[in-house]
Structure formats: C-alpha cells, structure tokens
Amino acid sequence: MSSSVSAAAKASAAFAHKKELAAAAPAPTQHRAGSGRRSKPCRVRAVASPARAPRAPASTGSVKTAMTMTEKILARASERAGLEPGENVWVDVDVLMTHDVCGPGTIGIFKKEFGEDAKVWDREKVVIIPDHYIFTNDERANRNVDILRDFCMEQNIKYFYDIKDLSNFKANPDYKGVCHVALAQEGHCRPGEVLLGTDSHTCNAGAFGQFATGIGNTDAGFVLGTGKALLKVPPTIRFVLDGEMPPYLLAKDLILQIIGEISVSGATYKSMEFVGSTIESLNMEERMTLCNMVVEAGGKNGVVPADETTFKYLEGKTSVDYEPVYSDAQARFFSDYRFDVSKLEPVVAKPHSPDNRALARECKDVKIDRVYIGSCTGGKTEDFLAAAKVFLASGKKVKVPTFLVPATQKVWMDLYSLPVPGSGGKTCSQIFEEAGCDTPASPSCGACLGGPRDTYARMNEPMVCVSTTNRNFPGRMGHKEGQIYLASPYTAAASALTGYVTDPRDFLM
Amino acid sequence: MAAAPTAAATVASTAVLAPRPAPTSAFLRRTQATSHRHPILKCRRAGTLTPAAAAGGSSPSSAVFHGEVFVVGDNIDTDQIIPAEHLTLVPSKPDEYRKLGSFAFAGLPTAAYPTPFVDPGEESTRYAVIVGGANFGCGSSREHAPVALGAAGARAVVAESYARIFFRNSVATGEVYPLELHDAGAWKECKTGDVVTVDLGNSVLINHTSGKEYKLKPIGDAGPVIEAGGIFAYARKTGMIASKAAA
Numbered sequence: 001m002s003s004s005v006s007a008a009a010k011a012s013a014a015f016a017h018k019k020e021l022a023a024a025a026p027a028p029t030q031h032r033a034g035s036g037r038r039s040k041p042c043r044v045r046a047v048a049s050p051a052r053a054p055r056a057p058a059s060t061g062s063v064k065t066a067m068t069m070t071e072k073i074l075a076r077a078s079e080r081a082g083l084e085p086g087e088n089v090w091v092d093v094d095v096l097m098t099h100d101v102c103g104p105g106t107i108g109i110f111k112k113e114f115g116e117d118a119k120v121w122d123r124e125k126v127v128i129i130p131d132h133y134i135f136t137n138d139e140r141a142n143r144n145v146d147i148l149r150d151f152c153m154e155q156n157i158k159y160f161y162d163i164k165d166l167s168n169f170k171a172n173p174d175y176k177g178v179c180h181v182a183l184a185q186e187g188h189c190r191p192g193e194v195l196l197g198t199d200s201h202t203c204n205a206g207a208f209g210q211f212a213t214g215i216g217n218t219d220a221g222f223v224l225g226t227g228k229a230l231l232k233v234p235p236t237i238r239f240v241l242d243g244e245m246p247p248y249l250l251a252k253d254l255i256l257q258i259i260g261e262i263s264v265s266g267a268t269y270k271s272m273e274f275v276g277s278t279i280e281s282l283n284m285e286e287r288m289t290l291c292n293m294v295v296e297a298g299g300k301n302g303v304v305p306a307d308e309t310t311f312k313y314l315e316g317k318t319s320v321d322y323e324p325v326y327s328d329a330q331a332r333f334f335s336d337y338r339f340d341v342s343k344l345e346p347v348v349a350k351p352h353s354p355d356n357r358a359l360a361r362e363c364k365d366v367k368i369d370r371v372y373i374g375s376c377t378g379g380k381t382e383d384f385l386a387a388a389k390v391f392l393a394s395g396k397k398v399k400v401p402t403f404l405v406p407a408t409q410k411v412w413m414d415l416y417s418l419p420v421p422g423s424g425g426k427t428c429s430q431i432f433e434e435a436g437c438d439t440p441a442s443p444s445c446g447a448c449l450g451g452p453r454d455t456y457a458r459m460n461e462p463m464v465c466v467s468t469t470n471r472n473f474p475g476r477m478g479h480k481e482g483q484i485y486l487a488s489p490y491t492a493a494a495s496a497l498t499g500y501v502t503d504p505r506d507f508l509m
Numbered sequence: 510m511a512a513a514p515t516a517a518a519t520v521a522s523t524a525v526l527a528p529r530p531a532p533t534s535a536f537l538r539r540t541q542a543t544s545h546r547h548p549i550l551k552c553r554r555a556g557t558l559t560p561a562a563a564a565g566g567s568s569p570s571s572a573v574f575h576g577e578v579f580v581v582g583d584n585i586d587t588d589q590i591i592p593a594e595h596l597t598l599v600p601s602k603p604d605e606y607r608k609l610g611s612f613a614f615a616g617l618p619t620a621a622y623p624t625p626f627v628d629p630g631e632e633s634t635r636y637a638v639i640v641g642g643a644n645f646g647c648g649s650s651r652e653h654a655p656v657a658l659g660a661a662g663a664r665a666v667v668a669e670s671y672a673r674i675f676f677r678n679s680v681a682t683g684e685v686y687p688l689e690l691h692d693a694g695a696w697k698e699c700k701t702g703d704v705v706t707v708d709l710g711n712s713v714l715i716n717h718t719s720g721k722e723y724k725l726k727p728i729g730d731a732g733p734v735i736e737a738g739g740i741f742a743y744a745r746k747t748g749m750i751a752s753k754a755a756a
C-alpha cells in the first residue's frame with residue numbers, strides 16, 4: 001500500500017533491509033534434534049548461547065542439504081531427505097482442524113468424494129472446534145454446529161469441542177472458543193509437526209515451531225480421507241528482531257510494523273521465520289500474535305523456533321512426542337529483514353488494509369466510536385492483561401463503548417481469576433468494570449468477522465473502531481463503511497480512555 | 510508440479526467433473542469443455558477446469574471464455590467477494606451453493622462499484638470474466654469465495670496476482686480459472702461491461718471493446734491439477750487415491 005511509505009517514516013529508520021539470497025550468517029538457535037523421528041521431546045538446554053555446531057557433511061555419513069525450518073518440517077512430513085523451495089510434495093498431516101464455518105462444507109466434500117460410509121483417516125488427528133457463529137439465533141449457523149456434531153458422533157472424533165446450551169457457555173464444559181487459541185491451549189500445537197486448518201489464521205500455530213497453514217474445504221476434504229496434502233515448499237523470508245522490547249510495545253506492534261514494511265502481498269507464497277533476541281524474550285501468546293498475522297502479508301506460514309518457553313508451555317498439555325527442528329546454519333533464505341525493536345514505536349493499521357501503517361501518535365486526531373478487544377490475535381489472556389495494565393495505570397474511565405470478547409472459555413476464566421500484576425490482587429474483570437468497559441462476552445470469534453446481524457459488538461452502522469483483531473478490510477466487522485484501526489491491546493485500551501486513537505505511552509510512561 | 514500428467518484415461522471415470530448446467534444467457538460463455546462433458550450433476554464442481562483438451566494428456570488447456578467483463582481493483586479480499594454474514598451457507602449443498610452465487614461480490618463498497626456483479630433478485634451474473642488488480646482474493650481461506658464467483662457463473666478471473674489460498678482454492682475446486690496477467694495495469698484499461706475473450710491456448714486476454722490484447726502468464730505449477738479437474742481428480746489420476754469407481 002502506497003500510504004505506508006509516508007507513514008511511520010521514523011520507525012522505518014530503525015529498520016534495515018538486506019535483500020539477498022544469502023547463506024545464513026546468524027544461526028539464531030541451532031539445536032541438535034534428537035535422532036529418531038518423533039522421539040522424545042528434545043530438551044534444549046542452551047537456548048541463549050548461539051551454539052553453532054560445526055557440521056561437516058562427513059560427520060553424518062551423508063551429504064545433507066541445508067534447509068530452513070519450514071523446509072525441514074515438510075521434508076520430514078514427506079519422507080524426503082531434502083527439499084527445495086518450489087517443489088510440490090505430498091505431506092502427511094499431523095492435525096487437521098476445522099470449524100463451524102468451513103467444517104460442514106469440508107464434510108460435504110469428504111462424503112461426496114469418499115462415499116457416505118467413508119471413515120476419516122485418523123479419528124485422533126481431526127480437531128473440530130465450533131467458534132465462529134455460536135451465540136446467534138441464525139438458524140443456518142446453529143444448523144452448521146449440528147452438522148459438526150453429527151459428523152463427530154458418526155466418526156467418533158476424539159477432539160470435538162461442542163456447545164449445546166447457547167444461553168450459557170459455562171454450561172458447556174467441552175466448549176472452548178476461538179479455534180487457534182483453543183488448539184494451543186489444548187495441546188494440539190507441537191513443534192516439528194504439520195497442522196492444517198480450514199481457516200487462514202491457522203498460521204497462528206507456527207509460534208510453536210511447526211508448519212501450520214490455512215486450506216480450503218476441498219483440500220480439507222481430501223485430508224480428511226487420506227491424511228495427506230499436496231503442498232508447495234515455500235521459500236523463507238527471515239525476520240531478525242533484536243533489542244529490548246520497550247514496555248509500551250506488544251507483538252502486535254511488531255507484526256503491524258513488518259506488514260507495513262513488506263505490504264499485504266510481500267510474503268505471498270512464502271514462509272516467514274522470526275528470530276532474534278526479541279523473539280526469544282516473547283511469551284507464547286505474543287509469538288502467536290506474530291505468527292497469526294503472517295497471512296495478512298500473504299505468507300503461507302510463519303515460524304518461531306521452539307525453545308524453553310515453548311517446551312514449558314507444552315508441559316502437561318500434550319502426551320504426544322514431538323521433535324523440534326531448526327534452520328540449518330547454511331540454510332538459504334529468500335531475504336533477510338532486520339529490526340532494532342528498541343527503536344520502534346506503537347503503530348496502527350489504518351482502514352482498510354493491514355499494511356496501511358501509521359504511528360499511533362500520528363493518528364491522535366482520529367475520533368473513534370468504539371473499541372474492540374478480542375479474536376485469536378488480540379483476545380488471549382496476555383492481551384487482556386495488557387489492556388488491564390493501561391486501565392490500571394490511568395485509573396480513569398473509558399470514553400467510548402469498549403467490547404471485550406475473550407477468545408476461549410479458559411481466557412474468560414483467567415479474566416475472572418488471575419490477579420493483574422501491580423494491582424494489589426485485582427482481576428482483569430474488576431479493572432475492566434471499574435474502567436466502565438462492557439462485561440466480557442461469551443468466548444467466540446464474535447464481531448471479528450462481522451457474522452450474523454445479531455452478533456455481539458458487530459458494527460451494524462458505519463462507525464470508527466480501534467480493534468485488536470487482525471483484519472480491517474471493508475465490511476470486516478459488519479458495516480461496509482465501518483472504519484477499523486488495527487492496534488495492540490495497549491493502544492486499544494489507551495484509545496478507549498480518550499476516545500481518539502492514542503499512543504499508550506500517554507498512560508504507561 | 511513434481512509429476513507430469515501421465516495417464517489420461519482416468520479423467521473420464523470421474524463423474525464429479527461434470528459441468529454446471531448450461532449458462533442462462535446464451536451470450537455469456539462458450540467453452541470447449543462444456544460442449545464435451547456430460548451434464549450429470551445438477552450443479553457444482555470442476556467442469557470447465559477440465560478442458561476437453563486435457564483428455565489428450567499433457568497438452569495445455571485450450572479453453573476459451575467469452576463474454577462481458579467485471580472489473581475490480583487491487584487487494585480485493587474475500588470479505589468483499591463474499592461477506593462473512595453469508596458464510597453460514599454450505600457450498601456442498603446445491604441450493605446453498607446457488608445462493609452463494611447470488612451474493613458474489615456483495616461486499617464491494619457500493620460507492621466504488623455502483624454496478625452490482627449480480628443484479629438484485631438474480632442468482633447468476635452476466636459477467637463471464639473478472640479482471641482484477643494485484644493480490645486478488647487476499648484474506649480468509651473461505652472456499653466460499655471462488656465458489657461464489659463460480660456459482661454466479663463466472664468462468665475465469667484474470668488478475669495481476671493472487672493471494673495464495675484463493676488461488677489454491679480455485680484450483681482445488683475448479684470453480685474459476687485463476688489466470689495471471691503478464692503485465693500490470695490491464696484492470697485500469699478495462700471497463701466493466703467490455704466484451705472480452707480469454708483464450709487459454711494462446712495465453713491471451715482480448716478486449717474487443719477497446720481492441721487491446723493482454724498476454725497471460727503460463728498457468729505453471731497448478732497446470733496438472735487444473736487439467737485433471739481439481740485436487741481429487743489429480744490425486745486419482747496420479748494414483749494417490751483410488752479412482753472414484755473403486756472407492
């Protein structure tokens with residue numbers, strides 16, 4: 001988008017772009033993976049030390065092709081010794097996820113192509129998560145969840161996060177909410193694996209050092225029957241983010257910065273690998289925010305190398321053995337981008353494109369009608385903790401309606417139980433109430449994508465909204481003429497307090 | 510694609526490849542494909558993506574699409590192609606499939622696009638071909654997007670470039686032919702309502718109204734899948750899954 005050129009010029013100065021087909025110089029975290037496939041989870045010890053183990057080809061007995069992480073994952077999944085970008089390979093899928101919007105169509109294709117009596121390839125590898133159009137009276141939307149349920153019963157699907165009682169989500173212990181966050185919380189995201197989902201933000205799971213991407217119903221129908229998918233190996237763009245993260249920045253600022261830099265098609269057909277000291281310092285939810293939005297740059301997938309943070313998060317969540325992989329020191333990257341994160345400022349994406357970047361403070365005269373905090377990108381526990389931090393720091397009330405939609409039931413519980421650091425034991429929900437926000441809603445995709453007319457917080461009129469979601473296309477949250485400013489939870493909360501797009505430093509410093 | 514198309518025979522065994530019903534308006538389209546295929550299924554699926562020529566093996570597609578063109582700009586995302594409120598429609602159900610067609614491009618801002626793609630009250634469009642700018646189909650993975658365009662009766666999209674998932678879904682479903690322009694800018698020179706011909710054999714888009722011609726890029730990697738008629742047909746053809754009859 002041309003507008004991103006002028007905007008945030010200062011921020012761009014902190015950024016150096018080296019476009020070259022370089023042999024990788026800095027191997028961020030080079031680990032020796034365990035020898036056998038799917039062996040014990042590899043316990044990596046020295047994450048911080050750049051162990052660049054010399055790897056003479058002779059030492060392994062065979063000449064190895066240097067590969068990026070994404071290439072390696074796909075090589076394993078297709079049982080190939082080496083792969084090059086551009087090759088098309090059939091890969092074995094570890095997990096297939098679908099939801100209420102694309103599941104019924106996927107099931108329809110599966111039945112048509114494989115027969116009414118066909119069985120899915122593996123009942124334990126299919127994860128079905130109703131999350132999009134749940135709390136609505138729309139009959140077809142309700143029917144679609146019924147279709148999922150019937151199919152899961154018939155196929156004895158192991159992981160189906162059902163909801164039957166729409167009047168009270170808490171009466172549905174199995175119900176989770178937004179699929180990408182549920183996948184992570186329920187332990188379905190594991191390093192080194194291939195996860196496909198009928199949702200473009202499936203790339204979210206790349207935060208775990210796995211290959212994860214969105215596919216359509218037809219491809220998903222194929223996977224349901226065979227467990228295989230035909231994938232083209234993407235070249236990898238590497239983003240090196242170094243420097244200490246300033247206390248007013250969140251991962252959302254980083255990814256909006258990157259998308260603004262490379263545009264909404266800057267990574268089309270490509271993998272985006274995030275490395276560097278800043279990335280290593282991010283918690284899992286922040287890494288998810290980063291990977292969640294690679295599709296907004298056209299990316300096929302995003303990856304963050306797995307490390308202690310990853311392994312810690314996974315403890316107790318999965319009993320499946322996994323094996324992380326890492327880019328080789330000599331791997332070839334399509335291009336390298338470098339950021340000094342310590343010099344970046346809070347940014348927003350102005351309507352109507354995620355790459356329409358501007359500094360938050362440049363938009364301080366933009367009057368807003370509402371704030372929305374929710375979705376897979378911006379509705380996780382850490383996102384709400386961040387918003388609460390701003391409200392707490394200001395001690396004031398919001399000036400515009402502020403809608404809170406926790407991504408999952410677990411997030412909702414966290415809002416009502418976790419003490420916010422520095423608050424003297426208050427929970428997020430208490431702080432939100434004191435600030436005059438709307439009561440946290442039932443967990444689901446909510447108004448992130450508009451949805452049926454009666455969806456909570458849907459923009460049914462042309463309004464201006466600051467949102468922690470991931471897309472600001474025309475009509476995305478409902479009304480075609482609605483204007484959406486994408487922002488971090490810090491910036492969203494700060495904007496709620498003033499009624500204008502606001503740099504969170506106004507409250508946090 | 511790693512494997513070049515080998516056997517040609519299996520195409521015939523896949524009844525799923527039958528085309529949609531005859532076009533409503535005689536003017537709209539004529540493809541070699543439609544004239545050769547058996548109209549078995551009521552609606553749906555890969556019909557025209559399997560030009561008759563494909564039965565001959567590896568020869569590239571020689572389909573011709575002719576009709577009026579609908580022109581859109583850069584970065585047309587899937588919310589504009591099919592707004593989320595209509596995603597409750599399930600594409601694999603025939604009546605809902607047709608309904609999806611009636612909502613094709615319903616998300617385009619009316620100010621910028623005063624002419625609707627599908628007239629109010631209609632299920633199909635008069636435009637056989639869509640011309641677009643860069644990054645067509647960006648956004649969500651909703652297969653409803655290519656399906657809506659195909660269900661409305663569009664046969665081909667000619668854009669400067671595509672977002673990955675839309676392109677993939679077009680190929681996998683066979684709903685519309687996703688073609689790329691060799692040079693940028695055609696969408697600025699074409700106007701909605703111009704009469705065009707897309708000639709795949711000669712890789713060219715001809716605008717009869719303006720008298721201009723535009724080169725198309727070769728279909729590339731997706732060729733074998735498109736020629737086979739979608740991902741299922743391709744997988745059967747290459748022996749990845751059993752043929753329909755045996756399944």
Ligand code: SF4
Nearest residue numbers: 178375376445448449
């Ligand atoms: S929260 Fe929004 S972006 Fe995420 S899966 Fe739901 S609709 Fe998609």
